[in-house]
Amino acid sequence: MTRARYTQVSLDSTSCYHCICRCVRRAFLCGKDHYSGQDYEHRRQWVVDRLSVLAEVFAIDLCAYAVMSNHYHLVLRINQQKALSWSDREEAERWMQLFSGPLIVKRWLKGEAEDAESLKAEEIVFQWRERLYDMGWFMKCLNEYLARRANEEDCCKGRFWESRYKCQALLDEKAVLQCMAYVDLNPVRADMAGSPITRLSSSVQKPSAKVMRTIS
Template sequence: MTRARYTQVSLDSTSYYHCICRCVRRAFLCGKDHYSGQDYEHRRQWVVDRLSVLAEIFAIDLCAYAVMSNHYHLVVRIHQQKALSWSNREVAERWMQLFSGTLIVKRWLKGKTSEAESLKAEEIVSQWRERLYDLGWFMKCLNEYLARKANEEDCCKGRFWESRYKCQALLDEQAVLQCMAYVDLNPVRADMAATPEESDYTSVQQRALKTQGNPEQSRQPKLLALVDAETINSEDEDTICRFRLMDYLELVDGTGRAIRDDKRGAISAQAASVLDRLGIDEKIWLAQMRPRKRRQPVALGTLNKLKEYAEMTGRKWISGQSLVGW
């Protein structure tokens, strides 16, 4: 039975999640539609632009993304403590960048409310605070915006997305890195790009350009950092699993070579060394990185982590336990 998405999010289990959303009626989110002959390549930038806006407003950090022809992938981290640290005023101002807000909150911001009205305004703001670290609201603000924009361009009404977004919990560091690499390698696997750094509208290209000294474009979303020269000496710097950027780029490159050449285990020496340091079995890693025809498991991680997640989310079983090899 289909479960509500919020039941798949357990912040006690993990703050990292993989989200996938696919277009309906063979519609193309971007690229050239071979059925109609129309080119929707410009829509890729819509996704990136919207992610840039939402990443600045929500307490949800973007770890990886890939915008494909008729679907997109995101790996995000929900940063609950950041949202709880914001003042009521900051929460209201952030929320009202996306929505008009209520009259009572607008009056409260101007200091024109009575004591009772102020309490009511603060109650409303408290609800907004919870929504600013809610994955469902983040995806709603992304998908509704894109659907309306696409339908307006196509001069049509109705559903644009195939279904609700798919959500997968990433329960440990290895699952996070595995899923990020899987997302970043989507264009390579689809033969849309020869190398990860040539994969347009992906986080790996954005990270690779940064290592080459190219200034970040203003229209790119802010990514949660990996450890590099700017963060290595900063204890307070927030990074993904304290993992080195160059190790991650080598990992993605080596895994991409193995998948494209269809040589299971034939991974580059640099990436293999990263796998050894992480204690990850090379064959299992490559097997999990291959395209999947079956249903995506709702969570990835070690067997113990999967059992804990099942208990936290009221499940008796988590599919995908047979993939666990570390």
């Protein structure tokens, strides 16, 4: 029996997780469909660019990733302390890079809110703080964005992903390092690349980017 995602995430046990999401009905996320001749290779950059945006906004470190033809792998580290260190203003500004936010919060940020409005705005911002270190919200902001773009390009509606996502806890440093190696080598095992460094859509190619390569 499947379990709700929130029951699979326990920051008391570990902050690191391996997430996998696969397209529905073997649809193509990226790569070339040899039956139709349609090339979806450009979508790899969609995933990489969106991950870069979300890693800047969320208090979630991107340890490793690989974008395959019909699924992707992520190794994520939830950085709760980072989120708790943000001021209310910084936290609100981060969230509103992704969502427009209600008028009451915009007035509060400008210093135009009355006392009662300020209390309500701070209540809303407190909820946003929790979401910014919530892996479910990170994945939602990634998958919904990609599904909308893909469906728009394909001129269709409906599900793009097979399910929300699969999540596996990585309980110690050894497990995290093994999983990162597994993710980086995925394109090689699938004969999509001769070596990890020749694959444009995996984290091993971006040592200078903001990809967290250590556990501590």
